[in-house]
Amino acid sequence: xxxxxxxxxxxxxxxxxxxxxxxxxxxxxxxxxxxxxxxxxxxxxxxxxxxxxxxxxxxxxxxxxxxxxxxxxxxxxxxxxxxxxxxxxxxxxxxxxxxxxxxxxxxxxxxxxxxxxxxxxxxxxxxxxxxxxxxxxxxxxxxxxxx
Amino acid sequence: xxxxxxxxxxxxxxxxxxxxxxxxxxxxxxxxxxxxxxxxxxxxxxxxxxxxxxxxxxxxxxxxxxxxxxxxxxxxxxxxxxxxxxxxxxxxxxxxxxxxxxxxxxxxxxxxxxxxxxxxxxxxxxxxxxxxxxxxxxxxxxxxxxxxx
Numbered sequence: 001x002x003x004x005x006x007x008x009x010x011x012x013x014x015x016x017x018x019x020x021x022x023x024x025x026x027x028x029x030x031x032x033x034x035x036x037x038x039x040x041x042x043x044x045x046x047x048x049x050x051x052x053x054x055x056x057x058x059x060x061x062x063x064x065x066x067x068x069x070x071x072x073x074x075x076x077x078x079x080x081x082x083x084x085x086x087x088x089x090x091x092x093x094x095x096x097x098x099x100x101x102x103x104x105x106x107x108x109x110x111x112x113x114x115x116x117x118x119x120x121x122x123x124x125x126x127x128x129x130x131x132x133x134x135x136x137x138x139x140x141x142x143x144x145x146x147x
Numbered sequence: 148x149x150x151x152x153x154x155x156x157x158x159x160x161x162x163x164x165x166x167x168x169x170x171x172x173x174x175x176x177x178x179x180x181x182x183x184x185x186x187x188x189x190x191x192x193x194x195x196x197x198x199x200x201x202x203x204x205x206x207x208x209x210x211x212x213x214x215x216x217x218x219x220x221x222x223x224x225x226x227x228x229x230x231x232x233x234x235x236x237x238x239x240x241x242x243x244x245x246x247x248x249x250x251x252x253x254x255x256x257x258x259x260x261x262x263x264x265x266x267x268x269x270x271x272x273x274x275x276x277x278x279x280x281x282x283x284x285x286x287x288x289x290x291x292x293x294x295x296x
Contacts, residue, residue: 020165021164021165021168024165024168024169024172025168027172028168028171028172028175031171031172031175031176032175035175035178037178047254047255047258047259049186049187049258049262049265050262050266051187051262051265051266052185052186052187053185053186053187053188054184054185055184055185055186055188064254110186113254114254115253115254115255115258116253116254116255117253117254118250118251118252118253118254119210119248119249119250119251119252119253119254119256119257120250120251120283121254122254122257123248123250123282123283126280126282127282127283127284127285129191130191130282130285134191135190135191136188136189136190136191137188137189137190137191138186138187138188139186139187139188139189139258139261140185140186141185141186141187141258141262143185144262
């Protein structure tokens with residue numbers, strides 16, 4: 001009778017991959033559900049606040065880049081459905097906001113600015129929005145946490 | 148003679164499924180962004196209902212460079228802001244708060260004070276009915292109307 005000795009036994013060093021497909025599909029489902037196109041990808045440190053209201057989807061976005069960005073303090077605008085574009089003057093912001101308000105008088109606007117931006121620039125943006133008869137403004141922020 | 152029946156293979160080829168799945172995951176990971184979707188809101192008054200707020204009838208909060216806060220012309224710490232506002236609101240609950248910010252101050256300084264004022268219902272159990280954030284142009288227009296240079 002031939003006995004199979006340890007050294008003769010073929011060692012199968014396999015990795016169990018049957019559940020990989022499940023994990024991968026779970027990840028895909030997660031990404032599909034949470035997927036949201038960010039219309040403005042300007043990297044910045046938003047100010048921290050305790051009060052945080054959910055901003056409406058499809059709201060127009062006006063972003064102000066940080067002073068140390070390249071180029072600094074660039075203002076970009078987006079309708080909320082298309083990628084943001086830079087504007088060079090405050091009049092262009094007024095024109096952009098007025099056009100949006102003409103199409104939808106209750107259009108919401110999100111101001112996304114770095115916390116180190118001089119208030120002068122934010123003031124100019126708020127003034128342009130007020131001139132354009134914008135009704136609702138959201139100042140984007142991060143959640144403040146206990147130190 | 149028996150004719151052998153040909154067995155038709157009815158399997159779906161799934162060999163490339165893993166590749167496609169991983170490709171999709173990589174695509175979603177690169178293009179999706181966990182963006183901030185919350186912030187402080189404020190509604191602007193419509194032209195027809197714009198109230199005329201006089202400075203002496205309101206609580207004037209002025210944010211200066213470096214985050215220094217002045218309330219009605221007096222320096223105050225952030226922690227002392229809401230107790231001061233509470234005293235004023237006890238006399239007149241309708242009293243509006245005007246939040247002015249120096250052009251040299253940062254946006255973060257202004258948001259810090261605005262966030263503090265918005266926490267009034269939680270911290271002092273009182274609601275500030277109107278928080279006005281006038282722009283520099285509006286303040287200058289008001290001053291020129293009042294004849295102040």
